[in-house]
Amino acid sequence: MTTCHYWRLDRHPHGNTDFSQYLTLCEEVLAPLGDGEVRIAVDYLSMDAGTRMWMSPRTDGYQPPLPLGSKMVGLCLGRVCETRDPAFPEGALVRGFGQWADYATLTPSLAGLEIVDDTIADPRQHFGALGMNAWTAYVGVREVAAVKPGEWLAVSAAAGATGSLACQVGRNLGAKVVGIAGGPDKCRYLLEELGCDMAIDYRSEDVEGRLATVEGGINAFFDNVGGPILDAVLPNMAHYGRVAICGLVAGYDNDAPMPGPARFDQILMRRLRVEGFFIPDFLERGAEFMPQLRQWMDEGKLSTRFDETQGLEHVLVAYERMLTGKNIGKAIVKL
Amino acid sequence: MTTCHYWRLDRHPHGNTDFSQYLTLCEEVLAPLGDGEVRIAVDYLSMDAGTRMWMSPRTDGYQPPLPLGSKMVGLCLGRVCETRDPAFPEGALVRGFGQWADYATLTPSLAGLEIVDDTIADPRQHFGALGMNAWTAYVGVREVAAVKPGEWLAVSAAAGATGSLACQVGRNLGAKVVGIAGGPDKCRYLLEELGCDMAIDYRSEDVEGRLATVEGGINAFFDNVGGPILDAVLPNMAHYGRVAICGLVAGYDNDAPMPGPARFDQILMRRLRVEGFFIPDFLERGAEFMPQLRQWMDEGKLSTRFDETQGLEHVLVAYERMLTGKNIGKAIVKL
Structure with missing residues (x-):
C-alpha cells in the first residue's frame, strides 16, 4: 500500500x-x-x-x-x-x-x-522554454499582440515565468522590448539576461512617464497584471496598437472583480485592439509551436x-x- | 458683401x-x-x-x-x-x-x-443610409465586430443615427439583433421598423438580466456608449465574442476620462476582442462600402x-x- x-x-x-x-x-x-x-x-x-x-x-x-x-x-x-x-x-x-x-x-x-x-x-x-508559459508567450506576442519587426513591445510582470519568455519571443521576432518589473534585481535581469532594450521598475519609477519617452509609442503590449500598470500603458500606446490580455493577476486575489482600466477611453481614442486569450484554448496547436521554441532554446535564444x-x-x-x-x-x- | x-x-x-x-x-x-x-x-x-x-x-x-x-x-x-x-x-x-x-x-x-x-x-x-453613420455601422458591424450569419449582435444607443443603421446592417448580414435604447417609443421603433429580434429599454428594464436570456450569449456588440451598458453586456458575451467600440458617449461630457468597465475581467475570462475604431480612418474606403449601402437603401433594407x-x-x-x-x-x- x-x-x-x-x-x-x-x-x-x-x-x-x-x-x-x-x-x-x-x-x-x-x-x-x-x-x-x-x-x-x-x-x-x-x-x-x-x-x-x-x-x-x-x-x-x-x-x-x-x-x-x-x-x-x-x-x-x-x-x-x-x-x-x-x-x-x-x-x-x-x-x-x-x-x-x-x-x-x-x-x-x-x-x-x-x-x-x-x-x-x-x-x-x-x-520553461518548452512549457505552457512559453506557448503562452509565443501565442500572445506573435498572434494576439501581433508584434512586427522594429515595433515596440511592452511586457508586464516581465521577470516572471511567462513575461521573461514573452520578452525573449519579442526580441527573437525583431521587436524592441520594454520590460516592466518590480525591483532593481529584476530590471537587471531584463537588461542583462533577456536582452530588453529598456526596463522599468514600477516600484521606484513613474511607469507612465518613462513609457512616454518611447518614440512613436508602444505598438504591442503583453499584459499579465492589469490594474495600475495597464492604466500606465494605455495612454502610451501607439495608434492601432494591440494589447494581449494574458492575465489580470492584480485582481485574482479579490472576491469581487477588479475595476476596469481608468484609461479605457484610450481604446477608442487610439483605435486599440484589446484581446483576452487563454492558453489551454491553444493546446492542440502545441506541436506547431514546439519546433520554433525548441530551435530558439537550442540556439540559446530562449532561456x-x-x-x-x-x-x-x-x-x-x-x-x-x-x-x-x-x-x-x-x-x-x-x- | x-x-x-x-x-x-x-x-x-x-x-x-x-x-x-x-x-x-x-x-x-x-x-x-x-x-x-x-x-x-x-x-x-x-x-x-x-x-x-x-x-x-x-x-x-x-x-x-x-x-x-x-x-x-x-x-x-x-x-x-x-x-x-x-x-x-x-x-x-x-x-x-x-x-x-x-x-x-x-x-x-x-x-x-x-x-x-x-x-x-x-x-x-x-x-443617413449613405452617410458617415452608415459607414460607421457597416465597418463596425461587418469588420470590427465581425458578426456572422446566425450570431447574436447587440447594439447600444440602437435608436440613434449610427445604432439604428447598425441594427439594420446586422439584420441584413443574417444576424439576430438585440437593440438597447431608452424608452418605449424607441423600443417600438427597434422592433417594428428596424426588424430587431429583441429590444431592451435600459430606463425601465434590467439590461444584464434580459441579455442573460439570449441563448448562447452575445457574439458581437456594437457599442456607442460605454459605461453601465457595457458593464451589463460584458458578462453576457459568448466566448470569443467581439466588441466594437464605436463611441463612449457616456463619458464625452466629463472633464476627466470615464472609468473603465467594472467587468473588464470578462475580456480575459471570455477571451473577448475589444477594438476601438474611428470612421474617418476608413474614409478612403467609402467607394467600397457605397454600392452595398446604396443597394440596401434602394431595396428598402436600410432606412x-x-x-x-x-x-x-x-x-x-x-x-x-x-x-x-x-x-x-x-x-x-x-x-
Whole structure:
C-alpha cells in the first residue's frame, strides 16, 4: 500500500499570503486506478498564478471553482508509475494537470496529459522554454499582440515565468522590448539576461512617464497584471496598437472583480485592439509551436531561470513567493 | 458683401445641456477665399456626438481640442457657392467637415470634402443610409465586430443615427439583433421598423438580466456608449465574442476620462476582442462600402428616420436633443 501526500483546499483564501490557513497537507492510501486513469510519480510542480482563481468561489472565471475539500489542482511533471491507458506506458515522462501531490492521479484527456521529450538535458525546461508559459508567450506576442519587426513591445510582470519568455519571443521576432518589473534585481535581469532594450521598475519609477519617452509609442503590449500598470500603458500606446490580455493577476486575489482600466477611453481614442486569450484554448496547436521554441532554446535564444523550492511541504511558500512577485523566472517545486 | 452667421465656441462646456452658456451665434462679412479653398452654402448640418469632444479641453481625444474663439466644427451638406479648387465646381452637391454656419469655408483635403450623388430623391440620405453613420455601422458591424450569419449582435444607443443603421446592417448580414435604447417609443421603433429580434429599454428594464436570456450569449456588440451598458453586456458575451467600440458617449461630457468597465475581467475570462475604431480612418474606403449601402437603401433594407430641426439659430437645441437621447434616428438641422 502506497501513501499519497497532497494539499487539500479547505477554505477560500483571501489575499495572496498565509495560504496555510486555507489549505492542509493530507495523506491517504492510494486507491486502485479507475478505467483509463494514469498515475504519475511527480518530480516537479509548476506554480501558476492562474490557479489562484480556482481557489476562489467566483463562478465567472475561466473554469468553475474547485469545490472545497478537493485536492488542489496544478501542472505536474513526472513519470507514469501506474497506468490504465496504453497511450501512457509506465516510465514515460509526462506533463499535465494533476494535483499538488507526490502522486497525481488523472484522466489523460481531461488533464491535457502528454508525453514529453525525455532526452533534453534539463527536464525542467518542460516548464520553461518548452512549457505552457512559453506557448503562452509565443501565442500572445506573435498572434494576439501581433508584434512586427522594429515595433515596440511592452511586457508586464516581465521577470516572471511567462513575461521573461514573452520578452525573449519579442526580441527573437525583431521587436524592441520594454520590460516592466518590480525591483532593481529584476530590471537587471531584463537588461542583462533577456536582452530588453529598456526596463522599468514600477516600484521606484513613474511607469507612465518613462513609457512616454518611447518614440512613436508602444505598438504591442503583453499584459499579465492589469490594474495600475495597464492604466500606465494605455495612454502610451501607439495608434492601432494591440494589447494581449494574458492575465489580470492584480485582481485574482479579490472576491469581487477588479475595476476596469481608468484609461479605457484610450481604446477608442487610439483605435486599440484589446484581446483576452487563454492558453489551454491553444493546446492542440502545441506541436506547431514546439519546433520554433525548441530551435530558439537550442540556439540559446530562449532561456528560463528557475525559482526552485524543495519539497511538497513547502508548496505554499513557493506559491506565495510567486503570487507576491518574489521569484525571478519560473517558480517550481521539486519533490 | 455677404454676411455669414456661425456658432463660436467661447467656453468649454460642462455636461450636455445649456450650450448657450458656451457658444454664441455670431456674424461676419465673408472674406475672400484663400488659394484652394471652397465655400458651401449649407443646406443641412449633421449633429454628431463625437463632436462633443472637440469642445472639451482634453488633449487625449481623437483630435486636438478646438481652440476657444473658433467657429464650431461640424459635418455639412450643401452646394458649392464659391470655389478656388477646380475639383469642386460651383453648384456641386458636397459633404464635408465645415462649420456650424450658413456658409462653410474649408480646404477640401482637410475637410474630407466630397461630391455626392445629386440624383437621389432625398438628399438627407447623405447623412443617413449613405452617410458617415452608415459607414460607421457597416465597418463596425461587418469588420470590427465581425458578426456572422446566425450570431447574436447587440447594439447600444440602437435608436440613434449610427445604432439604428447598425441594427439594420446586422439584420441584413443574417444576424439576430438585440437593440438597447431608452424608452418605449424607441423600443417600438427597434422592433417594428428596424426588424430587431429583441429590444431592451435600459430606463425601465434590467439590461444584464434580459441579455442573460439570449441563448448562447452575445457574439458581437456594437457599442456607442460605454459605461453601465457595457458593464451589463460584458458578462453576457459568448466566448470569443467581439466588441466594437464605436463611441463612449457616456463619458464625452466629463472633464476627466470615464472609468473603465467594472467587468473588464470578462475580456480575459471570455477571451473577448475589444477594438476601438474611428470612421474617418476608413474614409478612403467609402467607394467600397457605397454600392452595398446604396443597394440596401434602394431595396428598402436600410432606412433612416430623421429628427429634423429648422434654422441655424436652433442648432444648440438640436445638439442637446441628440446628446441627451431625445432624438429617434439621425439628428440634423435644416438651414
